[in-house]
Structures are given as C-alpha cells and as structure tokens.
Amino acid sequence: MTMLFDGALPSVPVSLPTRVERFIAENRFDHPTLVLDTDAVVERFHALKSGLGQTHIHYAVKANPAREIIARLVAEGSNFDAASRGEIELCLSQGARPEQISFGNTVKRASDIAFAHSAGIRLFAADAAEELEKIAEHAPGAMVYLRLLVDNPQADWPLSRKFGSDRDMAIELCALAKELGLQPVGLSFHVGSQTRRASMWTGVLDYVAGVWADAKAAGHDLTLINIGGGFPAFYGEPVEAPAAYAAEVRRMVEARFPGARIMAEPGRGLVAECGAIACEVMLVSRKSGDDLHRWVYLDIGKFSGLAETIDEAIRYQFATPHDGEATGPCILAGPSCDSADVLYEKRPVALPISLRSGDRIVIRNTGAYTSSYSSVGFNGFPPLDVIVL
Ligand SMILES: Cc1ncc(COP(=O)(O)O)c(C=O)c1O
The missing domain is CATH 2.40.37.10 (Lyase, Ornithine Decarboxylase; Chain A, domain 1)
Structure with missing residues (x-):
C-alpha cells in the first residue's frame, strides 16, 4: 500500500x-x-453477547482468521470454533486456552484429532460413526456433540446438505459414542448462514427440540445445545440489529431447551x-x-x-x-x-x-x-x- x-x-x-x-x-x-477494524469486532462481540446472555460464544474462526481479530477476542473472553489444526494453532498462539476451543468440523483428519487432544482440546463435533471411531481412538474420553442435518431454505447461504445426520442416526450415534467411551453431551446444527430474521429459526429449533426430546427419552443425558452461526450482516436487505436478533434467538432457544448449556458459533455476524x-x-x-x-x-x-x-x-x-x-x-x-x-x-x-x-x-x-x-x-x-x- x-x-x-x-x-x-x-x-x-x-x-x-x-x-x-x-x-x-x-x-x-x-x-x-x-x-x-478490530474495535468494531469487539463492539459487535459485546452486542451479540448482550443479546445472548449466558450463551457461550465460540467465534467461527473460518469467517476471518486475522491474528489481530483472534487476539482481541481472546482478550474479551470469547471462545473459538476451529475447523482444522491450523485454526487451533492460531487460537492457541494468540493466547486462547484449550478449553476455550471446540473442534467443530465434522470431517477431521485423524492426526489433527490427535494433535487437538494432545493440546488439551476436549470438545469435538461428529455426524458419522466413522468420525466417532476416529475421535475415540485419537481423543479417548472426549466430549462430542452430534450435528443434525437441518433444512432452512430461508438462509441466503444455506449449509444444509453437506453436514449432519438425520434424527434417528443422531440418536444411534449418541449410543455409539457411549460404547466407544466418549461423552455424547449434546446436539448441534447450523440454521444456514445469513439468516436475516430471528423468526426464520423457528422451524429448525422446533425440529431440533424434537430430536433432543427423543434422545433424552432414549436415555441420553444431553446438556449442551450448540446453535451454530447464522447471525446476519447488513448487505443491503434489512436485518435486525445484532443485540435484538441475538436476544430473540436466545429466547427461542431457552424456551425449547430449558436448563441446557447453550453454545453459539457466530462468524459472519461478528466480523462482516x-x-x-x-x-x-x-x-x-x-x-x-x-x-x-x-x-x-x-x-x-x-x-x-x-x-x-x-x-x-x-x-x-x-x-x-x-x-x-x-x-x-x-x-x-x-x-x-x-x-x-x-x-x-x-x-x-x-x-x-x-x-x-x-x-x-x-x-x-x-x-x-x-x-x-x-x-x-x-x-x-x-x-x-x-x-x-
Ligand atoms: C460449524 C460452523 N459453525 C459456525 C459457522 C459460522 O457461520 P456464520 O458465518 O453463519 O455465523 C460455520 C460456517 O460455515 C460453521 O460451519
């Protein structure tokens, strides 16, 4: 320049x-x-946090892995959703503690799982039996959340087809995780990136709440609901203000998952x-x-x-x-x-x-x-x- x-x-x-x-x-x-502007990132983090209340925010590093953003968010007490060994190393290098990092990609290299485990990371995503087997082998005893396949055609950048399993398979995976010595602690989903209005979450939340109830009825003691990203940015079409949007999402999640630990992974809504x-x-x-x-x-x-x-x-x-x-x-x-x-x-x-x-x-x-x-x-x-x- x-x-x-x-x-x-x-x-x-x-x-x-x-x-x-x-x-x-x-x-x-x-x-x-x-x-x-990292001051703006910090401001946005606090706006989302004010709406999300006790929800644990894990910044989705993939949205923008600039070191300066990670460092500022570490200083503000954010947690991180990492997709790879590279993103884990980045977060650790900027001062994040391993317990602040979840390994949220459902498709992980076995050696990266082993690396994450050796670095002290204990929370992993999965949506398939083979992935659970890899996690059990390379991160024995880890906590896992099972990602659900959800459909939300209203998102501007839907993520629906590639990730997650259906309802029955998610419950089978909870059982398999236990058999493999893992701790199936919860469920996750992504409502679709750039979901412009909080009301667009309703159908997906109702569906996930149904699976949650079925899993509990099957004897799985789920405590964590990971609501993923989806928080929107302004690209010209009207979007709700971040704090109000986040508060409405939190209200809807708390109503359906009373007492659960809530985790969110905003990417776009935090940095765009x-x-x-x-x-x-x-x-x-x-x-x-x-x-x-x-x-x-x-x-x-x-x-x-x-x-x-x-x-x-x-x-x-x-x-x-x-x-x-x-x-x-x-x-x-x-x-x-x-x-x-x-x-x-x-x-x-x-x-x-x-x-x-x-x-x-x-x-x-x-x-x-x-x-x-x-x-x-x-x-x-x-x-x-x-x-x-
Ligand atoms: C697992 C996961 N969490 C969170 C995000 C961030 O989503 P968004 O940018 O819509 O907030 C993504 C985006 O691809 C993702 O794959």
Missing part, C-alpha cells in the same frame, strides 16, 4: 463514514485490500460489518452497440476474495466516487481469464453511468469470508491484502 492522501476521493457518504471507510478514502492501495474492501474498476465496456448492459470489470473477483458471489448468494454493496449521479444496470465481473469469474449477471447491479476504468470502489461489509477465500495467485494476481486498524 502507498500511503498517499487522495483528496479527490470522497467514495463514501459524507455522513457517518466508518473508521474503515475513512481509512480507505485517505489512502491508496496497490492491490485490492481488505481493511479491518467490521471490514471493507478497497478495489478498482479495470474496464467498462459493452458487447455490442445496442447492449443494454455495461460490463464492469473490477480488480477483484471470485478467486481473489468474493467467492460468496457464487450463485449471486451474497450481494455486496458498492460505493463509488460518482454516487448520487445517474445509474444504469451493470454486469459485474472479476479480472481473471476465467469465464466463471462473473460476480453478478442474473441480477445486474445499478452503478453510476460515469464509472470509468481507474475509479476506486469500496465494497462494504466484507469482513467475513473474503480474505480466507482468496486464492494464492490465480492468474498471477496476489491474494487479497489485509490491513488491520
């Missing part, structure tokens, strides 16, 4: 610019750059709004003289941080130096020589008519699932730069 003041770029609204957007407006960047990407327009063109749409090519695309535009699921907001001027529909694409690198085409984006190559763009609320999704060098483009304020 070159630290030059660029007075010509009020690319964010003059009213209430965030610290991140002020920093972007005042500096120049050689490459697409994610700027993160704490970062913005500074990038640039590389080309504006049309495919023919009567093309109704302009094609706008940015210097960032699906392979350099914006993977969540797959299926146009997550729709980011763009600020340009021409905001307030007349707009027209654009197909937005990334810079790589791959025809899959188109961000929004089914639903084009309205951008200022005067947009030109070289214009600087701010992509708002991109603190989650961007830097960690960026490839190491597709087409020779470097990974997304990250600056932490």
